[in-house]
Amino acid sequence: MRTDLIIVGTAFGYLALLFVVAAWGDRRAEQGRSLIGSPTVYALSIAVYCTAWTFYGSVGRAAEHGPSFLLIYLGPTLAMLLAPSVIRKMVRIAARQRITSIADFISARYGKNTTLGALVALMALISITPYIALQLKAITVSHAVLINYPHTADTTLVDERFWMDKSLWVALVLAVFIILFGTRHLDASERHEGMVAAIALESLVKLVAFMAVGIFVVFVMFEGPAALFAEVAATPALVNSMSLDSVPGGATGWVGMLALAFLAFLTLPRQFQVLVVENVDEQHLTRASWLFPLYMLLINLFVIPIALAGLLLGVSAGDPDSFVLTLPLSAGLEGLPLLVFIGGLSAATGMVIVETIALSTMVSNQLVMPLLLRSKRLHLSTKGELAGWLLGIRRIAIVLILLLGYLYHALIGDSYSLVTIGLVSFAGAAQFAPALLIGLYWRGATRQGATLGLIAGFLVWCYTLLLPGFAQSGWLSATLLTEGPWGIAWLIPYSLFGLENWDIYSHSLLWSMLANVGLLVGVSLFTRPSPLEQTQAALFTEAMHPNLQTTSLWRGQTTQGALKELLVRYLGEQTTQRVFRHSGNKLLFAPDDTAPPELITRAEQALAGALGSASARVLINSVVRGEALDIESVLSILDTTSQTIEYNRRLEQKSQELAQIGEELRSANERLRELDRLKDEFVAMVSHELRTPLTSIRAFAEILRDSDQLPDEKRKHFLGVIVHESQRLSRLIEEILDLARLESGRLTLNPEPLDLAALARHSINAIAHLHEEHGIALDVAIEADPAMVIGDHDRLEQVIINLLDNAGKFADRQQPKVRLALYHHRRHFRLSVEDNGPGIGIEERERVFEKFHQIQQDGELPKGRPKGSGLGLPISRGIIAHLGGRLWVEDAKQLGGACLTLELPTAPVND
Amino acid sequence: MKPTGAHSRKVERLIALVAVTLLLFCPPLIIVVDRLPSFNVGWLPLYLFIAWAVVIGLTAWLMEHRAGR
Numbered sequence: 001m002r003t004d005l006i007i008v009g010t011a012f013g014y015l016a017l018l019f020v021v022a023a024w025g026d027r028r029a030e031q032g033r034s035l036i037g038s039p040t041v042y043a044l045s046i047a048v049y050c051t052a053w054t055f056y057g058s059v060g061r062a063a064e065h066g067p068s069f070l071l072i073y074l075g076p077t078l079a080m081l082l083a084p085s086v087i088r089k090m091v092r093i094a095a096r097q098r099i100t101s102i103a104d105f106i107s108a109r110y111g112k113n114t115t116l117g118a119l120v121a122l123m124a125l126i127s128i129t130p131y132i133a134l135q136l137k138a139i140t141v142s143h144a145v146l147i148n149y150p151h152t153a154d155t156t157l158v159d160e161r162f163w164m165d166k167s168l169w170v171a172l173v174l175a176v177f178i179i180l181f182g183t184r185h186l187d188a189s190e191r192h193e194g195m196v197a198a199i200a201l202e203s204l205v206k207l208v209a210f211m212a213v214g215i216f217v218v219f220v221m222f223e224g225p226a227a228l229f230a231e232v233a234a235t236p237a238l239v240n241s242m243s244l245d246s247v248p249g250g251a252t253g254w255v256g257m258l259a260l261a262f263l264a265f266l267t268l269p270r271q272f273q274v275l276v277v278e279n280v281d282e283q284h285l286t287r288a289s290w291l292f293p294l295y296m297l298l299i300n301l302f303v304i305p306i307a308l309a310g311l312l313l314g315v316s317a318g319d320p321d322s323f324v325l326t327l328p329l330s331a332g333l334e335g336l337p338l339l340v341f342i343g344g345l346s347a348a349t350g351m352v353i354v355e356t357i358a359l360s361t362m363v364s365n366q367l368v369m370p371l372l373l374r375s376k377r378l379h380l381s382t383k384g385e386l387a388g389w390l391l392g393i394r395r396i397a398i399v400l401i402l403l404l405g406y407l408y409h410a411l412i413g414d415s416y417s418l419v420t421i422g423l424v425s426f427a428g429a430a431q432f433a434p435a436l437l438i439g440l441y442w443r444g445a446t447r448q449g450a451t452l453g454l455i456a457g458f459l460v461w462c463y464t465l466l467l468p469g470f471a472q473s474g475w476l477s478a479t480l481l482t483e484g485p486w487g488i489a490w491l492i493p494y495s496l497f498g499l500e501n502w503d504i505y506s507h508s509l510l511w512s513m514l515a516n517v518g519l520l521v522g523v524s525l526f527t528r529p530s531p532l533e534q535t536q537a538a539l540f541t542e543a544m545h546p547n548l549q550t551t552s553l554w555r556g557q558t559t560q561g562a563l564k565e566l567l568v569r570y571l572g573e574q575t576t577q578r579v580f581r582h583s584g585n586k587l588l589f590a591p592d593d594t595a596p597p598e599l600i601t602r603a604e605q606a607l608a609g610a611l612g613s614a615s616a617r618v619l620i621n622s623v624v625r626g627e628a629l630d631i632e633s634v635l636s637i638l639d640t641t642s643q644t645i646e647y648n649r650r651l652e653q654k655s656q657e658l659a660q661i662g663e664e665l666r667s668a669n670e671r672l673r674e675l676d677r678l679k680d681e682f683v684a685m686v687s688h689e690l691r692t693p694l695t696s697i698r699a700f701a702e703i704l705r706d707s708d709q710l711p712d713e714k715r716k717h718f719l720g721v722i723v724h725e726s727q728r729l730s731r732l733i734e735e736i737l738d739l740a741r742l743e744s745g746r747l748t749l750n751p752e753p754l755d756l757a758a759l760a761r762h763s764i765n766a767i768a769h770l771h772e773e774h775g776i777a778l779d780v781a782i783e784a785d786p787a788m789v790i791g792d793h794d795r796l797e798q799v800i801i802n803l804l805d806n807a808g809k810f811a812d813r814q815q816p817k818v819r820l821a822l823y824h825h826r827r828h829f830r831l832s833v834e835d836n837g838p839g840i841g842i843e844e845r846e847r848v849f850e851k852f853h854q855i856q857q858d859g860e861l862p863k864g865r866p867k868g869s870g871l872g873l874p875i876s877r878g879i880i881a882h883l884g885g886r887l888w889v890e891d892a893k894q895l896g897g898a899c900l901t902l903e904l905p906t907a908p909v910n911d
Numbered sequence: 912m913k914p915t916g917a918h919s920r921k922v923e924r925l926i927a928l929v930a931v932t933l934l935l936f937c938p939p940l941i942i943v944v945d946r947l948p949s950f951n952v953g954w955l956p957l958y959l960f961i962a963w964a965v966v967i968g969l970t971a972w973l974m975e976h977r978a979g980r
Binding site: 066067070074077078080081082084085229232233238239240241242243244251254255258286287289290291293294297301304308 | 929937938967
């Protein structure tokens with residue numbers, strides 16, 4: 001069953017599936033329905049961190065060194081915690097400056113320096129190629145284990161021709177895959193949608209495969225974790241296998257490994273690729289910051305049980321690095337080992353794909369392009385498109401890198417176990433961390449400092465990890481490790497300056513970081529950065545500044561024609577048109593016109609995406625006269641904007657307060673105006689009302705004074721009028737005083753329990769004489785008798801008389817009728833006075849209670865009926881309100897005219 | 912005004928979480944756990960996984976809790 005044909009068929013079938021998925025992903029991206037625009041896919045693509053080294057090597061490391069394998073994943077957990085600040089900043093800078101790789105990032109930070117970029121690319125190439133080799137080796141070894149079990153896997157290639165090695169063929173297939181899906185766009189800062197989709201799928205496959213083995217081992221081979229651990233506890237040799245003692249270097253080694261994993265996670269080229277370059281949305285970091293650690297937790301959950309189980313089974317399980325495969329094989333299974341093999345294959349290929357893309361971009365943009373640009377012949381003579389060239393360079397780089405990895409694996413790959421090569425690479429990549437992280441937060445870090453720091457750190461790394469590796473492989477004399485070079489003991493690579501008992505990685509990290517950080521900081525303090533460097537430093541350290549994005553950074557001058565020619569030469573017609581089309585809807589292309597700054601900026605970004613920022617700057621400088629924005633301008637933008645933001649915030653707060661106060665003032669003013677208007681009206685009314693009787697008194701008094709011959713009768717009549725008008729005048733004044741007292745609250749009432757029915761009768765008697773005079777028919781309906789209320793006797797009587805008097809005035813002229821009713825309504829007594837007059841319109845019903853308001857009537861009032869002052873109803877309402885009641889107008893139910901109703905609460909019974 | 916307050920609170924909590932994570936994963940506490948009276952293969956692996964899970968849970972809560980608003 002486990003024939004080579006099936007295994008190879010499955011493996012290449014799986015690779016074919018990757019092609020299909022990637023092609024599908026790219027198709028969907030072209031249709032604008034991205035497969036990968038979700039934080040979950042983003043988190044899964046970050047899981048490319050878990051390589052074949054995790055898949056096979058973690059178990060090996062756990063078996064050998066206890067829980068120290070977990071540090072490789074706890075470090076990234078810590079780094080992902082910082083994702084919302086550190087990685088977000090990197091993502092934002094990379095998006096704004098169209099960064100294509102970590103070499104490009106570091107080069108851009110230190111003034112778009114070509115040398116620095118090339119240095120980083122070279123260092124990455126040296127330190128990462130072994131890591132690619134490691135993946136290929138894992139494929140070869142796992143294949144051999146699968147074929148040869150139960151015999152030991154003979155992994156040497158001595159007795160095999162190189163074309164028999166499956167990993168060579170896998171490498172070639174991967175080369176095709178990467179060329180197809182990794183170099184689709186010239187712009188390397190654009191996402192590789194299909195590739196990321198395939199990587200995310202691979203992450204799922206390896207997780208499922210590993211957990212399947214774990215569950216099989218724990219729950220089928222042993223009866224659950226309790227049984228497994230009980231068996232381990234009974235084996236004295238294994239009891240201490242998971243304690244701190246088995247961790248190399250003890251507590252120091254622990255911290256060193258944690259720091260190493262933390263730094264490497266941020267600086268490994270493939271992690272930079274998926275974390276930063278392939279990120280489409282900063283928001284995805286939020287979800288990934290916990291989802292990716294969760295992924296790592298799950299894939300590591302069964303590492304210790306598998307390692308312990310393998311150790312328990314002893315010899316039959318073989319090499320610890322292969323426990324994942326050999327345990328299910330030893331149980332006689334056929335399908336599960338195949339799944340495990342595919343899981344390991346997916347872990348290896350995922351890493352190789354992303355790492356190769358990252359490295360090939362670096363090689364083409366940071367190593368080859370600057371050389372090509374320097375070659376004058378090419379730069380000046382090539383009229384055609386360099387775009388094709390660029391992609392060609394990148395494709396050749398891909399093939400070469402994979403071949404280099406394969407050669408490394410085939411020639412010297414046997415000297416280390418899997419984990420060892422991985423950690424050597426980690427320590428190499430970690431050398432980028434000081435230049436990257438310090439440069440991200442310290443504006444003062446300079447190019448010279450970064451360059452010297454990188455070189456020193458890298459040399460120390462070579463000496464303390466790489467050379468000893470060669471020595472162990474037998475390429476160098478083994479005495480180097482025991483006696484030191486030329487017998488100098490304090491230069492022994494694994495215990496430099498006599499620092500012994502450290503594990504080799506912490507030891508190397510300590511010395512290399514000391515040299516790296518020390519030189520970076522020390523040299524930076526004593527060197528002056530160039531203007532462009534200062535600008536870039538400010539743009540990097542202040543990347544999260546809110547207003548930076550909108551600023552255009554070019555002040556130089558060039559024509560649109562020159563710019564277009566440059567872009568066409570390097571990027572092709574199509575991309576150039578996109579850059580120009582995007583630049584302005586209003587802008588028409590005119591070759592001799594000056595190119596606006598934002599167009600220059602966009603052109604530089606487009607070039608940077610394809611060629612790297614250093615080359616892009618060189619090219620733009622070749623056509624643009626003048627400089628990019630200098631540091632002073634950038635700083636002033638930053639400072640003024642931050643100050644302006646603060647001022648604006650305060651100003652906004654103040655103006656809000658002011659607006660609120662203004663609103664209050666405005667309404668107060670309106671009320672005052674209204675009161676003033678009312679006062680004026682009142683004064684005018686009062687003077688008018690007072691003048692009428694005064695005029696007639698004065699007129700009659702003058703007649704009496706001037707004409708002595710008046711007959712007695714007439715004289716008496718005149719005097720009667722004078723008396724009557726004086727009474728009216730005094731009544732009016734009395735009413736005005738009442739009103740004034742009411743309004744100022746100085747009206748004194750003497751509330752006492754009284755019978756409203758008796759009071760009504762009393763009032764009717766008082767006015768009966770007047771009604772008889774005018775022939776008014778009064779109908780009285782007192783239903784509540786007695787009707788005890790609390791009130792002021794005189795004032796209430798005044799109100800009732802006023803109501804009856806009013807009703808008489810407005811009743812029908814021919815047959816005037818008035819009706820007074822007193823009845824109980826819930827907890828109140830109501831006294832209503834109706835007439836059979838024209839009634840009061842709905843809109844007038846509240847206005848009759850305004851001072852001096854007179855209802856406009858069609859005709860004159862019936863003769864002989866006194867006209868009211870217009871103060872009676874306002875006063876009545878005031879009095880009733882003071883007594884806790886209400887007075888209002890409604891339709892007369894019985895007589896059809898107006899009905900004025902007053903309502904007073906019933907007096908408490910016990911009083 | 913409100914979002915700023917909420918944001919700064921989130922940053923403070925994140926910093927605290929980083930500090931707690933460092934404390935949980937680094938030697939003084941690791942040594943203490945390692946020296947606990949032994950059971951089976953020792954407490955260290957179990958402790959590491961539980962601490963790890965707690966950190967992931969706290970991060971998830973911190974991130975999604977605010978992001979959901």
